[in-house]
Amino acid sequence: MSRAWVAGPAEAGDVARLLAEFRDHLGSAEPSDASMRASVERLLDDPDTEFLLAAPGGGPPVAVLQLRFRWSVWMGAPDAWIEDLFVRADARRGGLGDALVRLAIERARERGARRIELDCFEDNAPALALYERHGFDARSKGAARTLLLGRRV
Numbered sequence: 522m523s524r525a526w527v528a529g530p531a532e533a534g535d536v537a538r539l540l541a542e543f544r545d546h547l548g549s550a551e552p553s554d555a556s557m558r559a560s561v562e563r564l565l566d567d568p569d570t571e572f573l574l575a576a577p578g579g580g581p582p583v584a585v586l587q588l589r590f591r592w593s594v595w596m597g598a599p600d601a602w603i604e605d606l607f608v609r610a611d612a613r614r615g616g617l618g619d620a621l622v623r624l625a626i627e628r629a630r631e632r633g634a635r636r637i638e639l640d641c642f643e644d645n646a647p648a649l650a651l652y653e654r655h656g657f658d659a660r661s662k663g664a665a666r667t668l669l670l671g672r673r674v
Contacts (some may be wrong), residue, residue: 525620539585543607601629603639
């Protein structure tokens with residue numbers, strides 16, 4: 522049985538450790554562990570950010586989800602954004618991703634969000650299947666495909 526919960530300030534180390542593992546999984550060298558920890562601590566103080574943790578049974582957390590909120594002009598209500606979701610490789614296929622997504626949707630509802638969104642690599646079939654199981658729709662709604670664009674400033 523997996524369990525998921527909202528991380529508290531005392532769990533900053535667990536959150537930062539799991540996000541650093543995600544960084545390593547993605548093959549990136551940045552941000553540093555110290556920068557990751559400082560950012561997690563800062564975001565844990567931000568009322569518009571939540572980190573969700575999950576663990577099998579009573580064990581230590583092996584999965585993390587970062588959930589961000591912002592006001593939407595288009596919705597006239599908060600939007601929720603799943604910024605990161607990572608499950609340690611040796612803990613995958615055990616329901617932890619499902620538990621985190623369910624909790625993220627529940628938290629979004631509790632905060633009055635009318636929409637929850639995320640981005641996902643097109644070739645990440647397991648993640649896309651996870652999100653689709655929870656009602657996320659990867660199909661474009663208009664004539665053209667919607668892309669997430671970005672740049673450093």
